[in-house]
Amino acid sequence: xxxxxxxxxxxxxxxxxxxxxxxxxxxxxxxxxxxxxxxxxxxxxxxxxxxxxxxxxxxxxxxxxxxxxxxxxxxxxxxxxxxxxxxxxxxxxxxxxxxxxxxxxxxxxxxxxxxxxxxxxxxxxxxxxxxxxxxxxxxxxxxxxxxxxxxxxxxxxxxxxxxxxxxxxxxxxxxxxxxxxxxxxxxxxxxxxxxxxxxxxxxxxxxxxxxxxxxxxxxxxxxxxxxxxxxxxxxxxxxxxxxxxxxxxxxxxxxxxxxxxxxxxxxxxxxxxxxxxxxxxxxxxxxxxxxxxxxxxxxxxxxxxxxxxxxxxxxxxxxxxxxxxxxxxxxxxxxxxxxxxxxxxxxxxxxxxxxxxxxxxxxxxxxxxxxxxxxxxxxxxxxxxxxxxxxxxxxxxxxxxxxxxxxxxxxxxxxxxxxxxxxxxxxxxxxxxxxxxxxxxxxxxxxxxxxxxxxxxxxxxxxxxxxxxxxxxxxxxxxxxxxxxxxxxxxxxxxxxxxxxxxxxxxxxxxxxxxxxxxxxxxxxxxxxxxxxxxxxxxxxxxxxxxxxxxxxxxxxxxxx
Numbered sequence: 001x002x003x004x005x006x007x008x009x010x011x012x013x014x015x016x017x018x019x020x021x022x023x024x025x026x027x028x029x030x031x032x033x034x035x036x037x038x039x040x041x042x043x044x045x046x047x048x049x050x051x052x053x054x055x056x057x058x059x060x061x062x063x064x065x066x067x068x069x070x071x072x073x074x075x076x077x078x079x080x081x082x083x084x085x086x087x088x089x090x091x092x093x094x095x096x097x098x099x100x101x102x103x104x105x106x107x108x109x110x111x112x113x114x115x116x117x118x119x120x121x122x123x124x125x126x127x128x129x130x131x132x133x134x135x136x137x138x139x140x141x142x143x144x145x146x147x148x149x150x151x152x153x154x155x156x157x158x159x160x161x162x163x164x165x166x167x168x169x170x171x172x173x174x175x176x177x178x179x180x181x182x183x184x185x186x187x188x189x190x191x192x193x194x195x196x197x198x199x200x201x202x203x204x205x206x207x208x209x210x211x212x213x214x215x216x217x218x219x220x221x222x223x224x225x226x227x228x229x230x231x232x233x234x235x236x237x238x239x240x241x242x243x244x245x246x247x248x249x250x251x252x253x254x255x256x257x258x259x260x261x262x263x264x265x266x267x268x269x270x271x272x273x274x275x276x277x278x279x280x281x282x283x284x285x286x287x288x289x290x291x292x293x294x295x296x297x298x299x300x301x302x303x304x305x306x307x308x309x310x311x312x313x314x315x316x317x318x319x320x321x322x323x324x325x326x327x328x329x330x331x332x333x334x335x336x337x338x339x340x341x342x343x344x345x346x347x348x349x350x351x352x353x354x355x356x357x358x359x360x361x362x363x364x365x366x367x368x369x370x371x372x373x374x375x376x377x378x379x380x381x382x383x384x385x386x387x388x389x390x391x392x393x394x395x396x397x398x399x400x401x402x403x404x405x406x407x408x409x410x411x412x413x414x415x416x417x418x419x420x421x422x423x424x425x426x427x428x429x430x431x432x433x434x435x436x437x438x439x440x441x442x443x444x445x446x447x448x449x450x451x452x453x454x455x456x457x458x459x460x461x462x463x464x465x466x467x468x469x470x471x472x473x474x475x476x477x478x479x480x481x482x483x484x485x486x487x488x489x490x491x492x493x494x495x496x497x498x499x500x501x502x503x504x505x506x507x508x509x510x511x512x513x514x515x516x517x518x519x520x521x522x523x524x525x526x527x528x529x530x531x532x533x534x535x536x537x538x539x540x541x542x543x544x545x546x547x548x549x550x551x552x553x554x555x556x557x558x559x560x561x
Contacts (some may be wrong), residue, residue: 039124499523
């Protein structure tokens with residue numbers, strides 16, 4: 001597996017004008033043909049793929065197009081403007097074929113459409129792997145409606161294990177499950193028992209007697225080296241998984257799992273009001289912490305009884321976040337706590353606190369260019385503890401005032417999606433100071449936080465440069481990731497995270513990030529699930545620090561070594 005390091009290359013000699021001049025221009029008046037063939041290798045020979053969906057998407061902000069392949073795998077796009085595009089073929093059960101990708105799962109390269117057109121393009125697809133099996137209980141009876149979770153794990157920078165993609169399937173009435181169209185690699189299998197019954201998945205025992213034991217305590221565990229075909233219950237500790245390797249196009253039909261019946265983890269507690277009275281019918285949600293490695297589908301939601309007591313069972317051992325809400329028809333009140341659920345039972349009491357409000361105003365530097373209310377409503381959210389509250393309400397009037405209601409007390413930070421192509425977030429301030437590069441905003445119970453000002457500008461920040469090999473050649477099949485230095489700001493906001501693929505010259509451009517302190521890193525593994533704190537923590541080891549100021553352009557070249 002390729003290990004990356006990224007270091008700073010002096011780039012003063014490289015002007016922005018030079019970079020821009022080498023980026024292919026789009027000429028809307030010229031229209032040409034782009035055609036080729038989609039193939040898959042069967043029995044050592046290439047065969048045309050019938051009915052594959054070929055997508056031509058614009059790397060230069062052009063509208064994408066799709067077409068289907070003919071019986072022999074051929075496809076044609078007509079009336080295509082000159083410019084840069086990405087070309088990809090997909091079909092159910094096959095691994096996607098991307099133009100310029102050296103192997104399945106790589107990002108591919110940009111296709112430069114010239115005035116002569118582009119014909120005889122070859123897109124190679126591959127047979128996807130298959131993992132199937134049966135879930136049974138300790139009496140070998142098939143288990144119906146068990147949730148099977150399969151995750152592909154890859155090595156990121158510094159050999160950290162990162163989840164690239166995850167799949168979910170439910171067992172049928174014969175206990176069977178099946179995943180298909182899988183890439184080659186290391187996989188982890190976890191079974192969430194059905195709601196009815198008290199099952200516990202245990203350590204994995206392979207047919208040759210080797211035993212691999214590990215808790216589902218995060219994906220940074222060492223990758224397993226065994227190839228189990230049968231996973232049998234060994235005891236009574238829940239939340240075990242099994243790891244194995246799947247080769248390209250391999251079909252594994254007998255990855256069977258036995259669920260043991262035994263002592264399950266359970267969390268109980270009591271919900272009270274601020275006056276100390278029991279809170280009946282409060283909605284209590286117990287969900288795994290974001291970085292616990294426990295499947296999110298394993299969360300439990302229960303209601304408290306007349307005495308305010310609640311019980312959540314069938315829990316995976318590990319860190320959890322517990323939240324409680326007052327029942328409908330009562331004044332909004334909320335509570336939140338964290339607990340490490342161990343094997344056996346645990347206890348957590350929570351006190352409901354009155355909900356708060358948060359309000360402020362959006363400021364645009366050009367008052368003559370109005371912004372539609374729909375754009376604002378879609379772009380703004382308040383984030384706390386990894387979850388979003390209700391969308392803000394845009395207040396009547398022409399001053400773009402907004403208000404969050406029913407906000408649980410606690411520490412928060414504001415996160416924004418991009419409002420439109422013409423406006424970029426430039427600053428966030430409160431009466432206590434700037435919030436642009438500082439994560440926390442204290443929201444007191446039952447209070448009203450006022451005076452938040454969110455400013456937008458038409459001049460974006462910009463990070464650009466080239467990604468190069470040691471010999472100076474362009475790297476095009478990796479992604480350049482720009483993200484905050486402070487992990488507390490890794491909330492998935494488009495205004496703080498960017499991921500771009502270099503063009504055929506290695507040029508990458510990231511625009512519109514909110515000013516602040518960032519890291520630039522390179523990602524070679526195809527993690528399809530977008531940004532996660534585990535992925536960014538792995539990239540943080542090799543990131544190059546940069547500071548973005550409003551309207552400034554940072555030129556930063558990167559080199560793989």
